[in-house]
Amino acid sequence: MxxxxxxxxxxxxxxxxxxxxxxxxxxxxxxxxxxxxxxxxxxxxxxxxxxxxxxxxxxxxxxxxxxxxxxxxxxxxxxxxxxxxxxxxxxxxxxxxxxxxxxxxxxxKGKYEVGVKAYWRKEVILEELQQSKDYSTLVEQAQQDSRTAIELGQRIESIANEWRSKFEEQFHPELARLTTDSIVGEAMGVEMVYNGSFLVTPEQDQRLKEKVVDIAEKKLASKIEFHYTTNLPPYNFVKLKLHWG
Known part of the structure; x- marks a missing residue:
């Protein structure tokens, strides 16, 4: 500046x-x-x-x-x-x-932002990859050949993208209906499968957290790690843009 x-x-x-x-x-x-x-x-x-x-x-x-x-x-x-x-x-x-x-x-008034991020557990990604018959061969070849390493990376990204789509379709609506407003942001890195932001009141915050805990413990505990951040400034939900010289 x-x-x-x-x-x-x-x-x-x-x-x-x-x-x-x-x-x-x-x-x-x-x-x-x-x-x-x-x-x-x-x-x-x-x-x-x-x-x-x-x-x-x-x-x-x-x-x-x-x-x-x-x-x-x-x-x-x-x-x-x-x-x-x-x-x-x-x-x-x-x-x-x-x-x-x-x-x-x-x-x-009376609202703030909550961020909910979900990450693949690394061992789960490996389990998914190991289901491919040629996984061991690919890993061995990737150490010597850059093109094979790229192919292996693409497979990892494909699995992550598939899970992102499933998560957004299956679980985001469950979370969104408990809040005033919501958006799905861009995933940052291969390991992130969900990046949700929510505009909430304190009461909605409590219900949202309970639902995230329920999903995490009962449905995805072995596959997904959740990060829940509350009381954030509502950057993603300000609909007014001002400009000055």
């Missing part, structure tokens, strides 16, 4: 005044403020002239700031690393879109 004066942006919220009781980005961590813009509030850190760039550690703090505010008010999260060079221009732009911003905040 280079050296800039302005404000680092975390999100937009219904609250308008005060300090957020959570350290923000920077070394040492900078204070986080709520700044009014029309009838809503900007969650920002004022940047010093020598501010240069954000780090991986800042990404963690970015989410923690949003989680802190979400405990008190709905939030429209802003993409990590976003800087406004002119806070005055940003405030004018946000104020001019106050109606749609407040509508979106009301839609998200």
């Amino acid at each position: 280079g050296k800039k004066q302005g404000a680092y942006l975390y999100g937009i919220t219904a609250m308008q005044v005060g300090e957020v009781d959570c350290p923000g980005i920077g070394t040492p961590p900078q204070k986080v403020h709520l700044v009014p813009a029309g009838g809503v509030g900007l969650i920002i850190t004022h940047l010093s002239p020598d501010f240069e760039d954000v780090s991986i550690e800042d990404a963690v703090q970015h989410v923690r700031v949003l989680e802190n505010v979400m405990a008190k008010s709905p939030v429209l999260p802003i993409r990590f690393g976003t800087v406004a060079e002119s806070l005055a221009d940003l405030k004018r732009m946000v104020a001019s879109h106050e109606f749609v911003i407040r509508k979106e905040l009301n839609r998200l």
